[in-house]
Amino acid sequence: MTPSRAVEAFARRHRYHPFEALPWLAAVAAYFVFPDYLALGAQILATILFALSADLVLGYAGIVTLGHAAFFGTGAYTAGILAAHGWGEPITGLIAGAGAAALSGFLSGLVVLRTTGLALLMQTLVVATLVAEAANKASFITGGDDGLQGMEVWPICGWFHFDLFGHTSYAYCLAVLFLCWLAARRIVHSPFGRSLTGIRENVRRMHAIGAPVARRRLTIYTISAALAGVSGALIAQTTQFVSLSFLSLERSGTVLIMLIIGGVGRLYGPFIGVPLYMVAQNRFSEIDPVYWYFWIGLLMVLVVIFARGGVLGLFDRFRR
């Protein structure tokens, strides 16, 4: 490859590929094809954003976290508490959620990111548990075990009311997800994103070429926390309810699972893994309300055995 062709190949990676429109077309189509499932659809879209934020740290920066629910919950509670205390404007609510989550991501990242490997995993888990414990103790603000009630979300731009069937929620979530996805895509393809991949692949070499590894990791951790906060705030606003489960270890675990099912470090993994998992969960729990956990577990084991690298990894293998 001559240098100019190499440059060309690099430049091409950043351009929009026609395939990238697919998930969006599917999402718009789903609005018309499944009008009865729009509430679930909105949840799926918001969770895709959560998984996308986890993908930024896990897939690109290689920070394995079991505590991402901390930021998700922080965003949800921030938006929720604002709405319950008389400020129900949704978009500023999202921004406030993102800001609060980013702040907590930055502060915890200062401490947590000093470690790597299992210790890092445990640190993130511990942070999430601490946040959950704090929310539990501060029940006078958060409602504790009963969850936060009495949220009143105003219409978007004073115009679009949140209706019972989820038309507005769906469109709202889709729009927010699209904007955040554009941002994430921009980050991943920027020199900053490239250096994150470098850190994931070989920390020592990145140190050697003088990249500020610690600062880069902290930056992406904060950005990812902000996106997770937006996602939490979205779910809080569309369901008008926040509970302690938003902060639970289970929530951090399932988002990882959905991400791995889809494929890690690909930007599109969440678009496959999250709908697959959530639709499967929805179907199984309808068919078999008591034992649906079993079938989800089986699905996960099968993915590991037959589709290493997630569903998108499977596509890669067929292409070769």
Add this chain to the structure above:
Amino acid sequence: MVLYLISVGLSVTMGLMGFVNLAHGVFAMAGGYVVTSLMSRWGVPFVPALLGAAVAVSLGSVPIERLLYRRLYGGEELDQVLLTMGLVFMSVAGATYVWGPLQQPLQPPPWLSGAIDLGVRSFPAYRSFLILCGAALVTALWLGIERTRFGARVRASVDNLRMAQSIGIDTSRLFMTTFALGSGLAGLGGGLGADLLAINPGYALQNLAYFLIVVAVGGLGSIRGPFVAALLLGIADSGFKYLLPEFGAFFIYTLTMAILLWRPHGLFGRA
């Protein structure tokens, strides 16, 4: 101490075999269920039931290891996480199916339900028994790993798998045995502690964080590590819950964070 009994098994599988085994609680839960069922349905005494649980769980873990775990040795950690979480989910549903959603009670035998009077003061017999078991296990395991040929082989395979294979160690069988040992320990711990850590279908999920914390603080692959960590965290936890009941739970997590910042590989971990 119960935490130690279960976590040491996890330390064995995670540390010695380098496998992120989030499904460890499943084996502990299985042990607990075996013990309670043996005792309440067939009237087997406590100690034989415990041994039965340990043996049954370690035998039961062998096919799981052969069929599932073995494919992922040395593979991606994320795949291991996915696989073992899948097992956890399946176990939750499976346990509900077989034993129902209620918690299984354990009646300790009469000789353990009282208190032992040592002259100075008396101690609850069941808890003392747990502590004795823990101490005995720690010694046995330490001797086993550090002083026997089997232990030497395990350590050799962990440090350098290919070298161990080339000098003729059957690492595949060795790992199977180690895994069975780790799961058996979990089963024993789950059974022993059934009175303190209640056996119910959500067991593996609820206690996962505790097991991981003990192993991480103690240090992977160490036998003494989880022992010291469980002891330290246990004492600190109950102490602070006694002194500052409002903030008891905060303290133990903050302590965990501090220890991990100070020694990222755990108290006794190898760098």
